Amino acid sequence: QVQLQESGPGLVKPSQTLSLTCTVSGGSISRGYYYWSWIRQPPGKGLEWIGYIYYSGTTYYHPSVESRVTISLDTSKNHFSLKLTSVSAADTAVYFCARGRREGGPPVFDFWGQGILVTVSS
Amino acid sequence: DIQLTQSPSFLSASVGDRVTITCRASQIIASNLAWYQQKPGKAPQLLMFAASTLQSGVPSRFSGSGSGTEFTLTISSLQPEDFATYYCQQFNSYRITFGQGTRLEIK
Numbered sequence: 001q002v003q004l005q006e007s008g009p010g011l012v013k014p015s016q017t018l019s020l021t022c023t024v025s026g027g028s029i030s031r032g033y034y035y036w037s038w039i040r041q042p043p044g045k046g047l048e049w050i051g052y053i054y055y056s057g058t059t060y061y062h063p064s065v066e067s068r069v070t071i072s073l074d075t076s077k078n079h080f081s082l083k084l085t086s087v088s089a090a091d092t093a094v095y096f097c098a099r100g101r102r103e104g105g106p107p108v109f110d111f112w113g114q115g116i117l118v119t120v121s122s
Numbered sequence: 123d124i125q126l127t128q129s130p131s132f133l134s135a136s137v138g139d140r141v142t143i144t145c146r147a148s149q150i151i152a153s154n155l156a157w158y159q160q161k162p163g164k165a166p167q168l169l170m171f172a173a174s175t176l177q178s179g180v181p182s183r184f185s186g187s188g189s190g191t192e193f194t195l196t197i198s199s200l201q202p203e204d205f206a207t208y209y210c211q212q213f214n215s216y217r218i219t220f221g222q223g224t225r226l227e228i229k
Contacts, residue, residue, distance in 0.1 A: 046222045046223045047160075047209055047211075048220070049220065052218075060216045062217065063217070096165055096166075098165075103154070103171055104154075106154070106214070106215060106216045107218075108211065109156075110168050110177065112166060
């Protein structure tokens with residue numbers, strides 16, 4: 001059974017960089033077929049896809065954060081990471097990592113981490 | 123980007139009721155739609171993909187239908203554990219989008 005676990009600081013100051021890691025157990029992130037993904041949820045609101053990375057290193061990002069976001073893989077540690085620069089209060093959210101399973105093309109998300117609340121505040 | 127609009131946004135129902143949630147896409151997405159259930163404080167769980175294919179382990183009281191731009195999620199007989207928020211997600215485009223959610227509460 002695949003498990004994902006987010007880690008990182010829960011508080012980030014405005015204009016700084018948000019950095020999170022998702023550690024995957026029960027499966028290798030270097031195996032093909034899966035997209036390793038980040039999705040966020042502002043308090044009391046809906047889900048917003050941030051981006052994902054394929055095992056080959058190909059990335060896709062939401063247009064609203066594309067200029068500020070980087071998702072990367074570390075196959076030696078079996079984890080993947082999110083970096084979001086120049087954060088503001090609008091980036092306050094629960095951040096989920098998830099495994100995206102290919103269904104003939106773009107993925108659906110079949111395994112999720114529990115989520116980590118990141119607050120942007122001075 | 124493909125926009126998804128769910129209706130209703132809020133639904134009040136009783137145990138044993140049959141309920142239907144609709145998701146409309148701003149452009150044709152074939153059957154490339156998934157449904158998720160999210161309970162408070164928890165991560166979403168995949169219920170259905172390809173519009174009508176049940177994810178492994180999901181009870182058969184959940185069903186999905188639709189193609190093109192209009193899709194439905196039906197729960198045939200509500201159970202207490204079904205009261206949650208439901209989201210649709212399109213995977214027709216690599217720029218993934220979710221619907222705004224439908225909150226299902228106990229009447």
